[in-house]
Amino acid sequence: IASQQFSGKSTLKKVVLPSKTTTIGSNAFYNCYALEEIVVPATLQTIGEYAFYNCKALTAFYFPEGLTRIGYDAFYCNNDSGYYDDNGNYVQTGGGSLKEISLPGTLVDYMGNAIGSYAFNGQTLLTKITLAEGNTTLPESVFRNCTSLTDLTLPSTLTYIGSYAFGYCSALKTLDLPEGLTSIQSYAFRNATALEEVILPSTLQSLYRPFYNCPKLTKMTVKAIAAPDPQNNSIMGNSDAAANVTLTVPNLSINVYKQAQYWNEFNIVGADIMPENITINTDYRLNWPEIGR
Numbered sequence: 001i002a003s004q005q006f007s008g009k010s011t012l013k014k015v016v017l018p019s020k021t022t023t024i025g026s027n028a029f030y031n032c033y034a035l036e037e038i039v040v041p042a043t044l045q046t047i048g049e050y051a052f053y054n055c056k057a058l059t060a061f062y063f064p065e066g067l068t069r070i071g072y073d074a075f076y077c078n079n080d081s082g083y084y085d086d087n088g089n090y091v092q093t094g095g096g097s098l099k100e101i102s103l104p105g106t107l108v109d110y111m112g113n114a115i116g117s118y119a120f121n122g123q124t125l126l127t128k129i130t131l132a133e134g135n136t137t138l139p140e141s142v143f144r145n146c147t148s149l150t151d152l153t154l155p156s157t158l159t160y161i162g163s164y165a166f167g168y169c170s171a172l173k174t175l176d177l178p179e180g181l182t183s184i185q186s187y188a189f190r191n192a193t194a195l196e197e198v199i200l201p202s203t204l205q206s207l208y209r210p211f212y213n214c215p216k217l218t219k220m221t222v223k224a225i226a227a228p229d230p231q232n233n234s235i236m237g238n239s240d241a242a243a244n245v246t247l248t249v250p251n252l253s254i255n256v257y258k259q260a261q262y263w264n265e266f267n268i269v270g271a272d273i274m275p276e277n278i279t280i281n282t283d284y285r286l287n288w289p290e291i292g293r
Contacts, residue, residue: 001028003048010034015058024051026071033057040064045260047074049116054078065104072116072139078242079122079145095124095145105134105155117162121145127171131155138165140185147281156180161188162209170194178205184210194216195232202273213236219268221248223273229261239265250274252262 003025006012014031016039017024020022026048029035036057042064042238049071052058056077063070079095097118107114117140120126128151129143135155140162149169152224156178163185166172176199177184184207189195195214200207202223208231211217217236222228227249247266249257253272257263 001025003027004030006032008032011035015039016180017044019043022046024048026050027053029053030097031053032040036114042066045069047071048182049073050076051205060108061098061196063101063103066150067104068106068114070103070107070115070119073118073121074116075120075123076110076118077122079124079147082123085262085280092231095122095147096120096126098123098126100128101126102130103132103135104280105132107135115139115142117141118144124148129153131158133157134176135154136160137176138162140164141167144253152180154178161182161185163187165192167191175199177201182206186210187212200224200228207235209233209235209237210236213241214242218245219248220245221271221273222257223250225256226251227248227263228267230262232262234262234265236265242266 001021001024004027007027007030010033013034014037017039020043020044021041022045023045027050030053032055032288034057035055040062043062044067046069050070052073053073056193077096082166102189116138119142121144126146127148130153133155134157136157137160144167145166147170150171157180158178159180159182161184167187167190170193174192174197179201180202180203181201182205188206190211190212192214195217197219199221205225206229219231234242242265243264247268248271249268250273251270254268257268
C-alpha cells in the first residue's frame with residue numbers, strides 16, 4: 001500500500017488488503033477518522049510512520065508474526081481534537097478505539113526503530129497490551145495516554161523502557177517488570193495515578209524519575225542486590241512522595257539501600273529476596289589442621 005494512498009478519506013469505513021501485502025506505507029490511512037475495520041494478511045512486514053494516524057474508529061488490528069517494524073506515530077490518536085468531514089461539518093472526537101493489541105516477537109530492533117515513538121499514543125480505550133518474547137525495547141511515549149490500560153504483559157527479553165513510555169496510563173494499578181530489564185528512562189510511568197504497587201527486577205541497573213506523580217503508589221519491591229542508579233534524581237519525583245512508599249529490598253542489601261542517595265527517602269524493609277542468578281551455599285565444611293604436623 002503506497003504512502004498517502006488513502007490519506008484524508010474521512011468516510012472510509014472498511015478495507016481489505018490484498019493477500020500478499022507486505023508494506024503499509026507512511027500516511028497510508030492518515031486521518032481516515034471513520035475507518036472501523038481493516039483486514040490484514042499474514043504477509044505484512046512493515047507499517048510506516050503515521051500509517052493509521054487519527055484512525056479513531058478502528059477497534060482492532062492484527063499484528064502478524066513476521067511483522068518487523070511499526071513506524072513512529074503509526075496509530076497515534078489525538079485525544080482532545082475533532083475533524084471536518086467531507087461535507088465540511090466539524091465532528092468532535094476523543095482518542096483511539098483499539099481495545100487490545102498483541103505484538104509479535106519478530107519486530108526487529110534496528111537502530112531503536114522496531115516500534116516507533118508515540119506509535120500508540122492516545123489509544124484511550126486500550127485495556128490490554130501483550131508483547132511476545134523477542135521484543136527488547138519500548139521507545140519514548142509508545143503507549144502514552146492509554147488511559148484505560150489495566151493489563152500489561154512484557155517479555156523477559158525486554159531490556160529498555162523509554163521516556164514517558166506509559167506516561168498518563170491512569171488506570172494501571174499494578175506493575176511487575178520482567179527479569180532482564182536494565183534501564184527505565186525519565187517519567188516512564190508519570191501520572192499513572194491509579195498505580196498502587198510496583199515490582200522491579202534484580203537486573204535493573206538505572207532509572208530516572210519513573211514514578212513521578214503516582215500518588216497512590218505505596219508499595220515497591222526492588223530485587224536488585226546493588227541499588228540501581230537513580231541518575232541523581234528522586235525516584236518518585238520528590239522526597240515527600242517517597243516517604244509514603246514502603247520499599248522492600250533483599251535482606252542482605254538493606255543497609256546498601258538505606259545509605260544510597262534517593263533510595264534512602266523510602267521506608268525501607270528487608271525480605272528474603274534472592275536474584276535468580278545468585279545462590280548461597282550453606283553446606284560447607286571447615287577442616288582444622290592437626291597440631292604437630
